[in-house]
Amino acid sequence: MLDKTIAQEVLDAALSTGGDFAEIFVEDRRNNLLMMRSGRVETVSSGRLHGAGIRVFVGLNAIYTYTNDTHREGLLRCALQAAGAVREHKAGKASASMTEHRLQNIHPIALSPSATEARRKVEVLRMANAAARAAGAEIIQVACSYRDSEQDVLICNSDGLYVTDRRVYTRLACEAIAGNGTENQSGFEGPGAMMGFELFDSRVDPEKTGRRAGDMAVTMLKAPVCPAGTMPVVIDSGFGGVIFHEACGHSLEATAVAFGMSEFCGKLGQQIAAPCVTAIDDGTLANEWGSENIDDEGRPTTRLVLIENGILKNYMIDTLNAKRMNMAPTGSGRRESYAYAPTSRMRNTYIAAGTYDEAEMIATMGDGLYAKTMGGGSVNPATGEFNFGVNEGYLVKGGKIVSPVRGASLIGKGAEILLQIDRVGRDTRMAQGMCGSISGSVPTNVGQPMIRVKSMTVGGRA
Numbered sequence: 001m002l003d004k005t006i007a008q009e010v011l012d013a014a015l016s017t018g019g020d021f022a023e024i025f026v027e028d029r030r031n032n033l034l035m036m037r038s039g040r041v042e043t044v045s046s047g048r049l050h051g052a053g054i055r056v057f058v059g060l061n062a063i064y065t066y067t068n069d070t071h072r073e074g075l076l077r078c079a080l081q082a083a084g085a086v087r088e089h090k091a092g093k094a095s096a097s098m099t100e101h102r103l104q105n106i107h108p109i110a111l112s113p114s115a116t117e118a119r120r121k122v123e124v125l126r127m128a129n130a131a132a133r134a135a136g137a138e139i140i141q142v143a144c145s146y147r148d149s150e151q152d153v154l155i156c157n158s159d160g161l162y163v164t165d166r167r168v169y170t171r172l173a174c175e176a177i178a179g180n181g182t183e184n185q186s187g188f189e190g191p192g193a194m195m196g197f198e199l200f201d202s203r204v205d206p207e208k209t210g211r212r213a214g215d216m217a218v219t220m221l222k223a224p225v226c227p228a229g230t231m232p233v234v235i236d237s238g239f240g241g242v243i244f245h246e247a248c249g250h251s252l253e254a255t256a257v258a259f260g261m262s263e264f265c266g267k268l269g270q271q272i273a274a275p276c277v278t279a280i281d282d283g284t285l286a287n288e289w290g291s292e293n294i295d296d297e298g299r300p301t302t303r304l305v306l307i308e309n310g311i312l313k314n315y316m317i318d319t320l321n322a323k324r325m326n327m328a329p330t331g332s333g334r335r336e337s338y339a340y341a342p343t344s345r346m347r348n349t350y351i352a353a354g355t356y357d358e359a360e361m362i363a364t365m366g367d368g369l370y371a372k373t374m375g376g377g378s379v380n381p382a383t384g385e386f387n388f389g390v391n392e393g394y395l396v397k398g399g400k401i402v403s404p405v406r407g408a409s410l411i412g413k414g415a416e417i418l419l420q421i422d423r424v425g426r427d428t429r430m431a432q433g434m435c436g437s438i439s440g441s442v443p444t445n446v447g448q449p450m451i452r453v454k455s456m457t458v459g460g461r462a
Helices: 004-014 072-084 118-133 206-222 238-252 319-325 358-363 414-420
Strands: 021-037 040-058 061-067 099-101 139-157 161-179 184-189 229-235 279-282 303-308 348-351 368-380 385-397 400-405 409-413 421-424 429-437 440-448 451-459
Touching: 004 021, 004 040, 004 072, 004 139, 021 072, 021 118, 040 072, 040 118, 061 072, 118 139, 118 161, 118 206, 139 206, 161 206, 184 206, 184 385, 206 385, 206 400, 238 279, 238 348, 238 368, 238 385, 238 409, 238 414, 238 429, 238 440, 358 400, 368 409, 409 414, 414 421, 414 451
Parallel strands: 099 161, 229 368, 348 440
Antiparallel strands: 021 040, 021 139, 040 061, 139 161, 161 184, 229 451, 279 303, 279 348, 368 385, 385 400, 385 409, 409 451, 421 451, 429 440
């Protein structure tokens, strides 16, 4: 993608006015999208994203420029623009001689999306659409989408790094709308992986995806509104992990910690969660949605234990914030594209499996809420305060599920909720999403087994 001789010249230009470190990130990505609505394919689009970003460190600050002209002259202009923003203007240093690092690919791809016929992709949409509509006569609309992405990257820097990687992603999403003439409710399912089209041979059943979205919409349409109050809450596996991701995970990223903007600053080695809680951020899980071979700074991906038996063990740290924190990077630098500078981000973040029986959790909880599927929400990383919607919830009375409820939300503070967890189940599942931050939107997995929170504020309309 970029000759080593040219890369060295560009890095030297970026350092010419006295920068401490320089980096080039080159990207070439092909995206495909097919959308079906009301049983008809309405959108078929393909695109290519190509360009490079150049970053220069000056002390604890960074300068970032980018361009879609990756010829020698275009990259040199971009590098000199970054160098021109260095205020010290001291004598520049030469970058180190480059050594190509060959990766072991831990995420093999069997069926390249670009080599897969469009009719096979459309058939996946048809299967999901039909299954969603079969959920009930109340289904009034179904929208399904198929996306794939093939990204080639090259990362080189003034320390002599020169490494390439290829990332392939495939995802199916289905949203079903159920209505009764006066109101509508929706259901959504969106599985994906760092895989090619073989995703549908091994991991994802399109019919199951569509039926799950349809069943959720019909169930919530018929459900009464949720009562409000403080009560025990059981949060199911898979997408229930969005609570940890949003309410706690972002507060463990160096993006917040390095600037003292996290409730977990200075708490390494301290108990921040119940002893039954172990939480992990892992980019090495084979072919998972949030996995990588290397991060977007060229560092090998890692398995990082964030919390072990309730004790805070690690933060997620990128290269620049590692300098600010005087700590080692953890392979957590990520970015949406060449148009963004990287920063610390989550990958596959989940609560590890525990030892408790899932049925026992509900049977012994008394009166409370069973949150089967979580929705979106908001969080303040500095305080940990959050508010999340429950897409699919059930009222529990005397340890028995008595009815679905809609309109529920979970409200609290991340640090307080972690200490309130008294049960962690045995079956960890992952769910796929896109996480947004200052370095753009990146694929992340959220996950957990079923967990129980002893006491939690539930917002509702009854």
